[in-house]
Amino acid sequence: MVLLLPERWVTGIRAVGVAFTAVALGLSVWALATFDPGITGAMQFEELHRWIPSVNVFYHLGVDGLSMPLFILTTLLSFLAAIASFSIKERIKEYYALYLLLVAGMLGVFVALDLFLFYFFWEIMLVPMYFLIGIWGGERREYAAIKFFLYTLLGSVVMLLGILALYFTAQPHTFDMLELLRQQGTFLRAFQIVVFLAFYVGFAIKIPVFPFHTWLPDAHVEAPTAISVLLAGVLLKMGGYGLLRVSYPILPQGAHWFAWPLAILGVINIVYGSLVAMAQKDLKKLIAYSSVGHMGFVLLGIAAMTPTAFNGAVMQMFNHGIITGALFLLVGVLYDRAHVRDIEAFSGLAVRVPVYFGIMSFTMFASLGLPGLAGFVSEFLSLAGSFPVFPVLVIISGAGIVITAAYFLWTIRRMFLGTLNPRWENLADINFRELVTLVPLMVLMVLIGVYPSVLIKLMNPALTELSRVMTAIK
C-alpha cells in the first residue's frame, strides 16, 4: 500500500513489491518457528481488539495447525510470484499496489477468527483480482475478469446471509468463530443444514466444485502468470479452508448431512476435471482443469472426516499450491518467449531447452502423483483416509489418477519429444530469475514427498482434534 508513493521508478517499485512480500514471508517463517503444533483447541499469536462494538464485531486474528500451512503457502507463493511479476512491463506501479492488496486480503482470510472480518478480507480480494486480470490479462481478459468477479461475489453474498443467520441465532449475538464454536450444540439440525448450504455456495465457487467451476478456466487462462499462480495456489484453497474452519466445526450436523453429496462432488471433480483436461489444446487451460481434478481429492478427504483424510486434504491443498503454482510459473516462462500456449505448436523442445524440459517434467510428475514427490503423499493420504468411509468412490477416483497421469505424460511427449519444430530454433532456456522462483518449490516437492512429517507434524494435532469432534457429534 505504501507502493502508491514512488513514481515511474521501475526497479524501485519492483524492489518494494518483492521486499514487502519478503518481509511477510520472513515473519511467517518466524511464526512457524515459534509455533507449537501440540496445542489444540486454542489459537496462537492471537490478536483481539474491539472494532464495531455496536454490532459486536471484533478484530480477531489467530492461527492454528489448520491455517499455519496455508498461511506459509500464501507468503511463499506471493513472494515468488512477486519476483515472477518482473515480466509485467506496463503500469507497474498500479500492478504492485493491487498485488499487495490482494496478498493482504488472502493472508487476512487465513488468520481471521471473526466472521465479519473473514468476510471483509474475503471480499477485499475481489477488486484487485478483477483489475489484475482485466488490465494485465490475455485476449479475453475483460470477459474473464467480470465473470470471476460476478461468480465469486454471488458466492460470497450468499455466504454473508449465512454469516448473518449465525449471528442472529447465537445468544449472545456474535461473529466470533470461537464463540460460535462453543455454541454450536444449541443450533438446530435444520438450521445447520440451511446455513451450511449458504456457506457451501460461497466456498464451492472458490474451490471450485463442479458445477461452479466454469469461471476458473477463463480466469486462469486470461490472468497474467503471477496471478494465475496465486489464483491456483492460494485462492482455491480458501474454499477448502473455509469448509474446515467455519462450516465443519460450527455446523457439524449440516456437515454430516452433506458428507455424501460432498464426496460425490469430489469424485466428479476428479474424474470430470481430468477428462476435460485431457481434451485441452491450450497448456494453461490444461493445468487449470487439472486443478479442478486435484481439488476433488481435497473435497473427498474433507467429506470423509477421518484424521488421515483431513491430513490428506489439507496437505493436498498445500501441495497443489506449490505444484500448480510451479506449473503456472513454467507456462509463463514459455509464453514470455514463444507467445503461444498451444500444445500442438511445440514439439521436440527437449533439445533446445533441456533445463526447462527437466523442470517441467519434474513438476508434471509431481502433479500426476509420482511416488517420492509431494503430490503422491497427499493424494494417497486423502484416498486412504476416505477408503473406510467411501470405498466405492475411492475406487472410481482411481480412474482420475490414471487419466491425470495419461494427459501429463502425453503432454510431455507432444511438447518436448519428437523432432524439433524449426520455429523454435532460437528459443532461449530458462534464466536465473525464473530458476530462483522455481527451485524453492521443487525443493519443497521433494522434501514433502520424501519426508511428509514436516507438514503432518504441523497440522496433525489440530486436524485430529477436529476429526474427533466431528465424529463425536454424529
Add this chain to the structure above:
Amino acid sequence: MEYNWLSLSPHLILAGGALLLVAAGAASRRFAGAVAPYFTVAVAVAAAAAALALGRGPASSWFGALTVDPFFEIFVVIFTAALALVALLSAGYAPLAGSDRPEYYALLILVTCAVSFMASATNLVLIYVAIEFSSILSYVLVGYIRGDRLSAEAGVKYFLYGAAASAVMLLGFVLFYGMTGATDLATVAAHLPRMSRVFDTWGHATVVAPASGAAATLSPVFIFLAFALVLVGLGYKIAAVPFHMWAPDAYQGAPTPVAAFLSVASKASGFAVILRLVLTLHGPLDLVYAGWTKYVAALAVASMVFGVLVGIVQTDVRRLLAYSSIAHAGFALLGVVADTHLGFASVLVYLVLYAAMNIGAFGTVAVIGHVTGSYDLKDYGGMGRRHPVLAAALAVFLLALAGIPPLAGFFAKFYILAALIARGYIFLAVVAILASVVALFLYARVLRPMYFSQGAGEDLRRLSAAAAAALLVCFLFTVLLGVWPQLLVAWAKAAVVPLLPGI
C-alpha cells in the same frame, strides 16, 4: 405548547445566509459571485454546528409543529454536508459560469433550509409546506442552465411529476386531518386507534394490547388509504419505482452538482418524512393492517430490480447513476420494511454512507464532464491513463456503491441485511443481494472502459481546487466510515430509539 427560538437556529442560519447572499449579489455581483461557494460552505458548517449543539440537548419543539431531536440532527448533517460539497463542486462547473451565480448558491441554501424543515416538521401542514418549498426550489435548480434545452426539459418534467405526486400526497394529509381533526402528528397518532408495542433491543416486536378506543368508529381502510397516498408523494421524493420516472431525465438535464444534491439530500429528506411518519403512526398502522410493510417491501424490491436492470443499458453516466440511485432508494427502504429499531437505524446509517459515496460519484462525473466535456460512457475509455487520480476516485466511489468492503457501501448494505435477517425476511435479503450482484455489473460498465480500453480525448479544462477538496472529503468519508462505522451506528441508534414506543 411552547416555543424556543433557539430550536429554529439551523433553519434561521440557512434562510438568513441565503438572503444575505442575494443582498450581497444586489450590491456587488462580482464580489458575491466570487465568494458565494465559500460563503455557502460557511453557512452549511454553521447550520450543522447549530443542529449538533441542539441535538445534544433535550428534544425541543416549536408549538409542536417541529421537533429538534437527534433524528433531526442526523438529517441536517446529511443536508448541510451535501450543501457544502455541492457548493464546492459547483464552483468550477463550467455550464453554470454564465448564469447568475450568487442566486444559484442562494437557491441551494434555501433548498437545504426546506429539506431541514422536512426533517424537523411534526405537523402535517408544515410537512406539506416544507415538501412543496423544497420541490419548487428544486425545479428551478434543475432547469437552471439558461438556454440549455435538456436542462429546461428536465425542469419541466420534474415539475409536472412533482405537482401530480404532491397533489396525491396532500389528499392523504387531508384524510388524516379529516379522521382526527388534528394536524400535528402526535395528536393524529393519539386519536387514531393504536396499539402499544414492546421492542427488545434487536427489534422483535410483541403486540401487547390495544391501548385506547378513542376513535374506534373510524374505518381502518381510511387510515391505510391515507398512508398509501402519502407514500406516493414520498416515493416520488426518494425516486422509488414506480414514482421514479423523473429522476433519470432530471439528473441528466440538471447541472450535475445539482443532480448530486437531489440524489442525496432530496432523497434523504423523503426518507426523513417517511421515517417520521412511520415512527409516529406505528400503532394505528399495525392495527389496520400488520402487513403494511409488505407494500413498502414491494416498492423496495421494484426499485432495486428495476433500477439495476434498466441502469445496465444506459450509456450516459448521469442516467446510469440515476438508476443506481433508484436502486439504492429501494435498498434503504428495506430498512423501513424491517420495522425495528435496528431497521430504522440501518436506514439512517445507509443514508449517511450513501451521501458520502454518491456525492463522490456524481461529483467525480461532474468533474470529468468538466475536464473532458462528455458524460458518455464511450468517452470514458482509457480514463485510467489520462486522469489516473480522477479515474481511481470514481472507481472507489462506484465500488463503494456496489458494496465492496472496506468501502462505505458495504457496511451500509450489511447493516440493512442484518436488520432483514433479524426479522427473518430471508426472501427479501436474497432479492437484495442478487440485486447487488447485478448492480456490480452496472458499475463495472463504467470501470471497464476506464481501465480496460484505450481511448483518446483531450483535456478541455483543469480540475478546480474547490472540486478536488470536495472529492477528497467524500473519498475520506467513503473509506473511513466503511472501515470504522462504530460512531455512526451508535449515533443512528440514539436517534431512533427515543422515537419508538416501548423500551
